[in-house]
Amino acid sequence: MLADPKAEVIRAFGVINTYVPAGHMWYGVPFPGTFIVDQNGIVRSKYFEDYYRDRYSAPTILLREFGSPAGTRETAVQTDHLELKYYATRELARPNLRFTLVADFQLKPKMHVYAPGVQNYIPIRFELAASPNYKALRPEYPKSENLHLPAIQETVPVYQGKFQVRQDVVIAGNDVLQPILAGDRAIKIRGELRYQACDDKICYLPQTIPLEWTLALEPLDRQRVPEPIQHKAAAPGSSR
Numbered sequence: 001m002l003a004d005p006k007a008e009v010i011r012a013f014g015v016i017n018t019y020v021p022a023g024h025m026w027y028g029v030p031f032p033g034t035f036i037v038d039q040n041g042i043v044r045s046k047y048f049e050d051y052y053r054d055r056y057s058a059p060t061i062l063l064r065e066f067g068s069p070a071g072t073r074e075t076a077v078q079t080d081h082l083e084l085k086y087y088a089t090r091e092l093a094r095p096n097l098r099f100t101l102v103a104d105f106q107l108k109p110k111m112h113v114y115a116p117g118v119q120n121y122i123p124i125r126f127e128l129a130a131s132p133n134y135k136a137l138r139p140e141y142p143k144s145e146n147l148h149l150p151a152i153q154e155t156v157p158v159y160q161g162k163f164q165v166r167q168d169v170v171i172a173g174n175d176v177l178q179p180i181l182a183g184d185r186a187i188k189i190r191g192e193l194r195y196q197a198c199d200d201k202i203c204y205l206p207q208t209i210p211l212e213w214t215l216a217l218e219p220l221d222r223q224r225v226p227e228p229i230q231h232k233a234a235a236p237g238s239s240r
Contacts, residue, residue, distance in 0.1 A: 101167040106162050193211060
């Protein structure tokens with residue numbers, strides 16, 4: 001923890017909250033976010049959101065920075081073409097939290113699936129159902145490789161072997177989630193995976209796999225810090 005009563009470090013990093021006017025009790029606070037700093041004190045990456053209530057979860061940052069396994073429940077699916085394990089980086093969510101849904105693929109030998117952007121073929125598609133309880137951001141697909149198909153004299157973008165698709169999700173705000181918080185406190189996120197697999201001789205029928213994640217929901221912690229260390233507004237006419 002770093003004490004920064006004059007917001008000197010906050011200003012040096014360029015993250016002072018410019019929406020808070022001078023004289024307000026919150027003046028000098030930063031935009032909330034996370035910096036990843038190496039052993040030499042160099043900032044290697046940063047995670048900030050536009051809205052102060054939206055926060056990246058720590059497991060999502062670890063996954064992006066280090067490929068850290070989430071350690072959460074996994075669902076395994078096996079087809080004739082691939083093995084799939086999918087999971088969330090969080091099993092306990094709260095309003096405005098940003099976390100990541102992850103799908104790990106292992107294709108069978110000689111199999112490939114088409115990458116997004118392919119022309120005249122069906123690309124792999126990771127898609128979530130719309131819901132007022134969360135906002136699904138754009139899926140993140142890995143870089144594809146170009147595969148030459150001698151039989152038809154075409155070169156197409158594909159995935160082979162192991163690869164991973166990620167989908168960030170932002171939970172809705174407290175006002176939207178009140179009925180769930182007053183009820184069973186569980187959020188279901190549903191979606192589907194669609195793909196067409198081919199080997200070196202055959203293109204198989206397109207497949208659609210239903211996906212579902214269930215997360216426990218907890219309310220925001222509204223407990224204030226102990227009285228002796230609470231930040232109180234200055235009295236009118238006094239200096240701070």
